[in-house]
Amino acid sequence: MVGLVLVSHSPQIAEGTAELVRQMAGEVEVAAVGGDAEGTFGTDTERIQGAIVGLGAEEVLVFMDLGSAVLSAETVLEMLSSERREQVRLVDAPFVEGAFAAGVVASAGADAEECVEAAMEARTESKLHGD
Amino acid sequence: MEEHRRTLTKLDSEIGDGDHGTNMHRGFQAALERLDGAEPSSPADALKAVSMALIGKVGGAAGPLYGTAFLRASTALQDKSGVSVEDAAEALEAALEGIKQRGKAEVGDKTMVDALAPAAEAAKEAAGSAEGGVAGVFRAAAAAAKEGAESTVPLSARRGRASYLGARAAGHEDPGARSTYLLLDAAARTLEGSS
Numbered sequence: 001m002v003g004l005v006l007v008s009h010s011p012q013i014a015e016g017t018a019e020l021v022r023q024m025a026g027e028v029e030v031a032a033v034g035g036d037a038e039g040t041f042g043t044d045t046e047r048i049q050g051a052i053v054g055l056g057a058e059e060v061l062v063f064m065d066l067g068s069a070v071l072s073a074e075t076v077l078e079m080l081s082s083e084r085r086e087q088v089r090l091v092d093a094p095f096v097e098g099a100f101a102a103g104v105v106a107s108a109g110a111d112a113e114e115c116v117e118a119a120m121e122a123r124t125e126s127k128l129h130g131d
Numbered sequence: 132m133e134e135h136r137r138t139l140t141k142l143d144s145e146i147g148d149g150d151h152g153t154n155m156h157r158g159f160q161a162a163l164e165r166l167d168g169a170e171p172s173s174p175a176d177a178l179k180a181v182s183m184a185l186i187g188k189v190g191g192a193a194g195p196l197y198g199t200a201f202l203r204a205s206t207a208l209q210d211k212s213g214v215s216v217e218d219a220a221e222a223l224e225a226a227l228e229g230i231k232q233r234g235k236a237e238v239g240d241k242t243m244v245d246a247l248a249p250a251a252e253a254a255k256e257a258a259g260s261a262e263g264g265v266a267g268v269f270r271a272a273a274a275a276a277k278e279g280a281e282s283t284v285p286l287s288a289r290r291g292r293a294s295y296l297g298a299r300a301a302g303h304e305d306p307g308a309r310s311t312y313l314l315l316d317a318a319a320r321t322l323e324g325s326s
Contacts (some may be wrong), residue, residue: 038157040190042154042190042191044190045186045194046186046187046197050175065174067192067193067291068190068191068195071194071195071196071233071234072195075186075194075199075233079186
């Protein structure tokens, strides 16, 4: 099954989004990595790496919020072994909506490619239909 | 970094989230500790140790960016026991490529690249002139970086958090460009002191 790593500048945003996903997709492994090493706003490459390596899932999707979350995740990707790197994808989707969509599809047994597609749809889907 | 912590934080408060000074200070403290503990066996090892400390400890975008720069410089110096003027210029070029790739930034985006790109260029020229040794290469790089950092003042940011501010970021020097100059200047001063 596909696992998710949620990287946010804020511990609460990462945890809250993970809870939201778990509620709809309890069997999917979701790791929340929020804040920097000091517990303040920022991102922490060591914990991102730990989360990716620590997940039992064969394929891992990483969702990121602002700026340095993306840079940190990309840096971690570069530091992974090439075998592990092939199993990890950074997803260019909205943080909450994308992780939610991917989690729901993953719990239904979708593979990484299908989960990424579901997350990417969250990018273009209008919230106020008819506008 | 200790000396300039406040300046960097002040620049970052104007167009960012105001933590660049604190973050850089913390990162380079960690780098010093790691170097003290590890006794690196080559220039490449030392650069790699610094890279890992910065990636782990800086926190903001500067961590992965400078971390990547030091890592690429380390790779460029792989298997070398000393650093020639050409090696120094090549390491700076590799660092520049790393930062450009990681940050997807080019010259004129109001980032570290605005300081490091002219610095790498100046380093290459200084290496070709065969005067002043490695210290001279870094002195030329630092001078070009200073000018480059100052050139960011009128620019609007196109990458990073300041890019959300659009034209409002104009009129302020980019904190990342300034810290790039400070690093090169510190390297030049250290080499000048030891030669």
